[in-house]
Amino acid sequence: MIVALPFAAAGLAMLGFILVCMVRLSIGPTAADRAVALDTINTLVVATMVLLGAAFDLVVLLDVALVYALLSYVGTLYIARYLERGLA
Amino acid sequence: MTGLIYAFLAIGAAFNALGAVALIRFPDVYTRIHGATKCTTFGSIFSILAVAVYGIAHGGGAGGTMAVRAFLALGFLLLTNPTGSHALARAAHRSGIKPFRAVVDRLEEAGHGPRTTDHGRRENG
Amino acid sequence: MRRVAEWATTATLAFVVFLVLASFTGRWGVWAPEELLAGAIIALLVGLATGRLVWARGGWRLLQPHRWLLFLVYLVGPFLYAMTRANLDVAWRVITGRINPGIVRFNPGLRTDFGRTFLANSITLTPGTLTVDVDDGSGDFYVHWINVRDPSPTADAVCGPFPGWARRVAE
Incomplete structure (x- = not known):
């Protein structure tokens, strides 16, 4: 149940920005461009989760956002390493 | 308090939108990293600050937990976002992507330049 | 021990x-x-x-409490100001599309890992600059500069007061 409407509205706007980033994710043109778009989407997802945690009054969502932030960072580093020298 | 929360939410949404637009509009991968990293970090910081202020104003155990975790998320974002974009920029350069219309490229002159791999080539076109 | x-x-x-x-x-x-x-x-x-x-590699000095205080002062003072300017700068470039990019090299003279990390992250989040590579041996920074005014600049020309702050806070 939504208890704080402004946060829900901001979270919804954030979903719109994620869709805009997905355009870059799908048109590329290089693999690095796609990785950058994915990194941006990760940041936006963390912000969205925090906002929705406040909107629905669920502290669990903030915990998920913390874990997501750290894991997506590791994922970005791994993708960067792969772009540098393949799966080694 | 309410005014502050609204102001932070508006600033956060505006700069996140700017980051998404920069990602679409800039011409090459380095400038896209510029726009996307700076703007989404700044926007996310303000969005999360709005939640922290809301938690503090809420008070009590639940509000305190919310504020503390929001601040932790803020710290992680501030630390990991520039580092990740730096890794992506270096990977892009090493996989052979040249900066768009660059007037100077000292990194390539220094011999850290592109190694020949398949990953940097344009996939379509 | x-x-x-x-x-x-x-x-x-x-x-x-x-x-x-x-x-x-x-x-x-x-x-x-x-x-x-x-x-x-x-x-x-x-x-x-x-x-x-x-x-x-030499991070023990980070445990001195006055460095934490300096770090907080840095975050709410020069860093927040530079970050706001960086975002307005990106907004202006998104609208006008006016860029003049290039990768430049300079040496801020930092020795420890923490100092270099601190400066690299600060550079990435402040106006017009993005750290691409750091030479581990010599400490040279390779920075993608969105508006190159000088092909071989000094550290001050690219990132202003930040090397000084990095030295004070993290080295």
Whole structure:
């Protein structure tokens, strides 16, 4: 149940920005461009989760956002390493 | 308090939108990293600050937990976002992507330049 | 002795982070006793596993408290100001599309890993610059500059007062 409407509205706007980033994710043109778009989407997802945690009054969502932030960072580093020298 | 929360939410949404637009509009991968990293970090910081202020104003155990975790998320974002974009920029350069219309490229002159791999080539076109 | 100090400080830091994370969740006071026990055990394991890596190249000076105060002053002062300017700069470039990019090299003269990380992150989040590579041996920074005014600039021309702050806070 939504208890704080402004946060829900901001979270919804954030979903719109994620869709805009997905355009870059799908048109590329290089693999690095796609990785950058994915990194941006990760940041936006963390912000969205925090906002929705406040909107629905669920502290669990903030915990998920913390874990997501750290894991997506590791994922970005791994993708960067792969772009540098393949799966080694 | 309410005014502050609204102001932070508006600033956060505006700069996140700017980051998404920069990602679409800039011409090459380095400038896209510029726009996307700076703007989404700044926007996310303000969005999360709005939640922290809301938690503090809420008070009590639940509000305190919310504020503390929001601040932790803020710290992680501030630390990991520039580092990740730096890794992506270096990977892009090493996989052979040249900066768009660059007037100077000292990194390539220094011999850290592109190694020949398949990953940097344009996939379509 | 040094090994023990390394993992003891790392475990203490991990435990402090856990205390912050778990605050306001207990039945008595702020923390619950079972959670404190679990947190202490996990912090000890983290310290044993990562202690050698954290302090590998001269990070001990970060433990001086006046550096933490300086870091907070830096965050709310020059850093916030530069970051606001950086975002308005990006907004202006998105609208006009006026760029003149290039990758330049300069040497800020930092020696420790923490100092270099601090400066690289600051450069990435401040106007018009993005760290692409750092030479581990010589400490040269390779920076993608969106508006190149000088092909071989000094550290001051690219990032203003930040090398000084990096030296004061993290080195």
